[in-house]
Amino acid sequence: MYELLSEPVRRYIRDKRWEVLRPIQLAAIGKILGGEENLILASRTASGKTEAAFLPILSKVDFSAAGVKVLYISPLIALINDQFNRVEELCQYLDVKVTKWHGEASKGEKNKLVKNPQGIVLITPESIEAMLANAPHNAVNLFSTMQYVVIDEIHSFIGSDRGIQLKSLLARLQGLNVGKFLVVGLSATIGDYDSAKKMTGDVANTKVLLDKNAKEMEAEFRFFEMEGVDLPIELLKDLYLSTRNNKVLIFPNSRGRAEEIAVKLSKLSARVGGHGNYFSHHSSVDKELREYIETFAKTNVRYPFAITCTSTLELGIDIGSVEQVVQVDATFSIASLVQRIGRSGRREGEISKLLFYATDKWSLLQSLACFALYREGYIEPLVSSAKPYDILWHQLLAYVKQLSGCSKSVLLSKIQANYAFRDIKLEAVVDIIEHLITHDFLEQIGGELIIGVEGEWIVNSRDFYSVFKTEANYKVVNYDRSIGEIPFSPQIDLDQNLLLAAKIWKVIEVDHKAKKIAVIPANDGKKPLFFGAGADIHPRIRERMLEMLYESAIISELAEPAGEVVREMRKEFQGYRIESLTDDRPLLLKDSSCQLFSFQGSRINKSLSFLFKTSGTEVQYTEHNSSFVFSGGKQAVDLAIAKAREVLADIDFHLENAVIAQPGLIDFSKWALHLPLKYKCEILLERYFDFSGVAGFLDSLNPVLHSGNLE
């Protein structure tokens, strides 16, 4: 394969002193040089996927004519900046120009590229959106002779609104292109590659190259029950002693918890004269501070450090030196667990290590289930929306803006040619266009559609280019220094203390007009409050949790008392006369109430809860242990289920009423609030609830009592 590469590329490989090419690289070289197919390159992090795409593309593509030849699309600015250095180094061997194009990139460099379109461009989806909206002529000049689009971390787009937008943008770029460009997607190991293939728009002409080689890995599960709102001191001491000499990433599931751990470990360390390299890294920590932490961790080889982080360090840039990963309470998905495990032991010959802490028994069981499924090779599939009416609404405005107005038939033909909206019926598109006109987002003048009065506000706002929602934040500053940004909560008041960026601060001024909180260092404080919905948990995880309770195999990774906790749970649940793990569900009778454990995914649980409430049943739903508490005994449950099924039989009617009564139901989507009622309901049915799943569940559901409750 090496011989097939062009001479400058081979020289680069020689200078790098790479003795062998990685399996994914060899496979990609053959496919890219030999064929005209779209590709998905899937392998674990740090396996050389970027080079797998660029070595052959640079050997194949002729860069001598004007025009950008390769477009690299990334979900993160930080990743673009990181990849720029690698790609540019390689491109120097071929005299190919590389340009960064994102919101924080140099305007001067962008202007130079516009004057002299050439080489490779590294860009974000939102920057493509902005260019198409504001300077479509630039997009034509730059991208009309493009031959390859490389999409990095393509798994992060699949199943999300941003992924639909990206598909639509690729279709819009194909529309500008004189030829046809090929797509190469770089993916982590995921659950199903069909959805990845769909990203390219041409499933039949997309091949998946999969390197299943996983790293060897060790795990240990520890248990420290949490009683109040703060983590047990014993857990923190144990965590400190287990990590104090290592380079470690700690993943709690929230920003507040990340701050709590960083501050408390740092205090413990200071008390015994340990290292001071304790950081917190999440979306509320100031961006420059986060970059400093990333650079420190990337370049430092000698000193131990601990970074407590959220999913900010799950994707993207590689901190090669991480020796140990700690997960505090269960991840929401197996995909996320896989990514986090992959953050350690990146060096050749190193073993990935995962240290797991649970603070309650359900979290312990959930993480054991995720880990078991990971070992069994299962990762939950990512489903992308077939009928993204909200993104369609957004893209209709984007098309009209890009074209500076167009006829209705042109707009319709653009949508029909756009594979992101392939499954949406023509009548629905017409319907939504009419709705845009009636509400002044579009305006019809003669045969032309132009942006309407209400639409102008939207398309000319900075917020137009993205399809995801963000919270309104207050800036936290210490004199001139920015610490970060947090959502305002009543807890933030004069003389109150809070934790941020791994330090304790006292609030000395709150400026609501400027949305600014002034702080000074302090000695003791509470973690700030954050709001937000967690990710949905896939039903397979809950099913596996139930299976786990009815298995007797000893789990060797459990450290005491975690083992005892699992034995207790098994003893408790084996008292229910479960015969079918798919249909039977434990029903715990109490004095005047009873608790049904559904062992179902979040969407089925949310749907069940909706049905119970709508049919007038008072029920207490807890997602954490997937349970519903009813007042009364088994008859009350049977009655509630019967009533729920009546609502289910007429779900469209009940859902419409609910959306009218509580418009906030649709808040998970940024643009859906502008849609006609009917489409709001369809979005809820497709993306938030799972009523067909509920129907299947209720059809076979058999609540089973504990043997101690019988007769």
Place this chain on the structure above:
DNA sequence: GACCTGCTGCGGCTTG
């Protein structure tokens, strides 16, 4: 029990 992601154009200022 509660994640993450990105962002134009232009006027007006300072600085070399």
